[in-house]
Amino acid sequence: MHSSPSLKSDNLRERLVVRRLTMAHPGDLSALAALLDAGEMAANDIVAVIGKTEGNGGVNDFTRGYFTQSLMALLARHTGKPAEALLRQVPCVLSGGTEGVLSPHYVVFARTSEPASGSGGALAIGTAISAPLPAHDIGRWAHVRSAAAAVRAAMDQAGIERPEDVRFVQLKCPCVTSARAQQAAAIGQTVRTADPGRSMAYARAAGAFGTAVALGEMPDDPRLEGAMLEDFSLGSFRASISSGVEVDAIEAIVLGHSERWQGPLRMGCAPMQDALDIAGVTEAVREIGLLASPQLAPPDAARVAAVFVKCEPDRRGLVRGMRHTMLDDTDINAQRHIRGAVGGLVAGVLGETQIFVSGGAEHQGPDGGGLVAVIAHVVD
């Protein structure tokens, strides 16, 4: 488990800096380069990046790889570390697809420390990267346990002591590829499924279960392995899980509130019962003191630092009892459909379009719904 030790001096507190930046294309890191060049942010302080690139979000979406290569090359130039090492150190979670009004952007998380001032308590971040997960463990209980351990390690690093203080967990989990399935077979092991799409869904399910275990929302009981992709009442409403061939270990980013941190940032998170649950969006911002009535007023909108949404095309083919056509569309992938629709709704409530909206929300919110999480500068 890779998880750097957290700062623990009595006279210092940690501070999270969140910068949401625009990009002109998936290889454009000029906004971050400008911050680094201007000394507004130090490359060595950057602990994680979450971004939305303008690809299709599918298997053949190379905007994620293009962005990651560009990011790591930039950080390598500024830190002197090799890009390959940075890849293993700085989680970079990307979701492809800026359907509808969504705007390509990325959120950079940096951690600094400073003399304690006043009473503590602010948004904290921790990250962790697990040991490589063998292919035959993917989507099984070993995967759940590895994810839970990564979440706990990241909580520990962040100094978040109570599970209820965690607001948002972003994981990236490996999935089975045909090459990995063959390697598993070569050592006498079988994979849960060799179908890549299905494997990604199991990986997301295992990540959500692992988050639930770490947050005390679910017991660590291997008999629940069969509930993955079956019992959608299980999981965590604070989990946002992605899965991809590009990782072989679990990467974890945990955000929550801790007394050991200070600064103006707070985070709200609320489930969305379905794709029309506008009240879920207003609840997420209300939790941190912002009012959408029906839209965030400009002063409140200016406080928003980042927004993360998970959503799903309802697998039963209905939204509020009426047929939707997302799952049967041969022209447009169902995840593209739902990202565009839910993105349009959240953008309308928040009055802005730099929103991270990701599909594949199994066990990460109510069945057929998802969740919405907002970071804002709530203290002046």
Add this chain to the structure above:
Amino acid sequence: MHSSPSLKSDNLRERLVVRRLTMAHPGDLSALAALLDAGEMAANDIVAVIGKTEGNGGVNDFTRGYFTQSLMALLARHTGKPAEALLRQVPCVLSGGTEGVLSPHYVVFARTSEPASGSGGALAIGTAISAPLPAHDIGRWAHVRSAAAAVRAAMDQAGIERPEDVRFVQLKCPCVTSARAQQAAAIGQTVRTADPGRSMAYARAAGAFGTAVALGEMPDDPRLEGAMLEDFSLGSFRASISSGVEVDAIEAIVLGHSERWQGPLRMGCAPMQDALDIAGVTEAVREIGLLASPQLAPPDAARVAAVFVKCEPDRRGLVRGMRHTMLDDTDINAQRHIRGAVGGLVAGVLGETQIFVSGGAEHQGPDGGGLVAVIAHVVD
């Protein structure tokens, strides 16, 4: 100008019946057939249909033709009139594309008369079909005048006396095809543009200008011809215009309030300043006494009879200052993107998904925005 005379007896009032029906596929008229078979609606009372089919909304969207053929065959069986005659008599305006959460459906408008009861005043409908529009007139001032005349004829038929009582004008205008351009050339005429997509845009512009002229929002001044697709401050915020190769005349459906009608239906209409203008949506329902806070409560939602939306992918490439990617997407048409996003927003406010969302909103709302119109049963 085809426009049936309106009923004018002193002891009778007209009544609008609006039924919003589901379809399992674009050839499925079983819901209307059931109403007709059960005697709940008379085929001869049907004056217009507006619907949303699950095609791509583009040139090769045949779901509109499939639905129209099925509808006219059904009405032919029930009225004894030939389908060809019904096509010229009952405007049927379809928008293809149920992106995101949108649900395929159609709205049937029927007009009946009944003894006057209490004070009058309710939602009224009028329709008109112009004489065929020569190809060389399309997108020019003659088109504007023909559209204005059709709107006035429909207002007259509906008994809507004051322009301010009109709530919503739906037009379908012809566009130039290569065959029509050649016919125009053969008689020594030129068309405004031979590019089909551009011609459809000019046709929508002319329809919006014609609506504005009829409603007194714009002078009947041919010098304004050059303002089409140039000066987006002109037009009408109550116009919803579609254009297609399948018509050679202008078909008009006008909805508004009239003292000569009675019944529970009222209609609200409000512009949307841009694709995030959630306040436009709440204003449209507030106008007829419904409250979305943030979503219509179930009792109010149950009152909604039909919803119509026009929207546009902002042609300047920005939404609230941030880049969108709709116009540069080679995989998904920009109109599909924006319908999905704005559909998601309106659906979230109204709590339902049977919403007619149509793109191509030039001059039919604020530049980069559009409009939203709602019919509801506001009197018990």
Add this chain to the structure above:
Amino acid sequence: MHSSPSLKSDNLRERLVVRRLTMAHPGDLSALAALLDAGEMAANDIVAVIGKTEGNGGVNDFTRGYFTQSLMALLARHTGKPAEALLRQVPCVLSGGTEGVLSPHYVVFARTSEPASGSGGALAIGTAISAPLPAHDIGRWAHVRSAAAAVRAAMDQAGIERPEDVRFVQLKCPCVTSARAQQAAAIGQTVRTADPGRSMAYARAAGAFGTAVALGEMPDDPRLEGAMLEDFSLGSFRASISSGVEVDAIEAIVLGHSERWQGPLRMGCAPMQDALDIAGVTEAVREIGLLASPQLAPPDAARVAAVFVKCEPDRRGLVRGMRHTMLDDTDINAQRHIRGAVGGLVAGVLGETQIFVSGGAEHQGPDGGGLVAVIAHVVD
């Protein structure tokens, strides 16, 4: 089993008429209407239609339903029979998707009889429609047997005595829908798979196995049920199988040579080893005396009456050892990719674009390949 008795008079012979017609859109039957109006073809002689419409070929391709509705309405007007009855009597097999150079068209097969002249022997057609297939039988050996019986009945009707004289078998098989799966469960039965896409693949496999059984290429051995979608060396290289929700029985069209028929038509059929197997195409035309070197010369091209192709995106991800990207493309369905590519190849050899190219070729040709069949007027 519905299969009309064949004509057996000693002094008469049957004659197949094949007309390949263009369409301007999926509801355009004007070319056939003109033939019927001109008396060039009698509606009652029409026994089958195979066509290519310009949809996406997927679940939400409504061009097939639109065409079928339009065709049956036309035949109903000309025969006086209700459209519903004609649907059960005249197999109409459509493949959506005219990717690349392919041109929308349909092939009408009519059967007439006439006094015998000279020695017999010509292309013959037979059709059959099985009893409805219960959902729990779909993709199982009962499906294979039902398909085999339908093929034998169609052969018998056609007067094709020897299996080796069969050139081409087109079947349309039902698949499992969620509604049908529930009905099966209600009577205590299970379906082979509830996944619609997988069910369609099993249905195609069962149709191909049934054809192979009827043609003596495979034993009627239920133990081979497990070979479906597993052992791709089994099946028939003369089978072209489609599957769809719109049928509940197996529809069969068999084409082959019979002494009881006369006329100029003959048919060639050859397997394609893979998507590049141009020699398969030249072999199919060579079999009936036409030479492509490299393209059919205009006089020979003028003899071609209809062309049918089955093909597949190689499921192993390679064509001749090189990676293809069809299976991983989130923007364009893999079947659309392969139809466009193989259609381009066959069109280049034949020098024309009215080619029926259908995907989903499991067990209907070599693994990763498919087949090509050509009808031509080979006798002047």
Add this chain to the structure above:
Amino acid sequence: MHSSPSLKSDNLRERLVVRRLTMAHPGDLSALAALLDAGEMAANDIVAVIGKTEGNGGVNDFTRGYFTQSLMALLARHTGKPAEALLRQVPCVLSGGTEGVLSPHYVVFARTSEPASGSGGALAIGTAISAPLPAHDIGRWAHVRSAAAAVRAAMDQAGIERPEDVRFVQLKCPCVTSARAQQAAAIGQTVRTADPGRSMAYARAAGAFGTAVALGEMPDDPRLEGAMLEDFSLGSFRASISSGVEVDAIEAIVLGHSERWQGPLRMGCAPMQDALDIAGVTEAVREIGLLASPQLAPPDAARVAAVFVKCEPDRRGLVRGMRHTMLDDTDINAQRHIRGAVGGLVAGVLGETQIFVSGGAEHQGPDGGGLVAVIAHVVD
């Protein structure tokens, strides 16, 4: 004009090395890295790269940028030159879109010199990069002249003395973007068109005209400016032009035969009259002594080193008199359609799938057709 001096020693001859390499994804340069690491090729010898990446080939195809960034980073590591300088020195022309059977790949051209052996005469390469082209010159005669000068400079560098010895000219031309149009306006200039798609077409036309001028196929007559995109009988059947926002100058790669070079490589090039012109393909290989009957036999196929194709969806909507549906498809871009179809045809004749197929063939072959060019090892 950037164009490195060519080697001119009496005792040395130049030799072209062409390596066609596979890629697992658009950022995968491992095949070239392996060649460089093994010393099989020297990075400093590489003069040009032409490749086919698996994007959509449209405005939002970022696979080209991803590949280019990865390539230049690799070359920078091996040459010690900065990537920015290499971008201006090594033309890298990419076409996005591996529709159908096409396989992602790239062709690396390297130039070495060696002692003269036997009589000279072999395939030669020259490259040139023009001065930046002002936006107001794009698609005008100044663009034609600049392109002609670049082609001549590249011919000179290659030592190709006679225009008839040129086999293939690949240009990449800049196009007008909205930013560039504004810059032009700021200095009192107007652009030929501000529509990006139209500007790219004009840029390709100007590149083709420039090639024709350089090759003596067309006079250098500014009065022909109006013939661009109008008179499709003009242009060059040896020109392959791409246009993109990523360049501000004209990049030229010229391939042809020269006495100053030696080695086994020769190149054939033939026009395709339309998308079905299989004889054009066989002619291109016949020109260099290879026989396709109907497909290249394996020994001849093994000689092929690279294949380049240009093609177009016929703008008149017909292929050999029959309607195609490419231009009206809202789901799949027309260029993707035609690349898949023509790619399938050429792949079938050559028996392989690593083929560079590019759309946008205005003036680069017969109207509605294109061209095909093949490099092969014809001398053992």
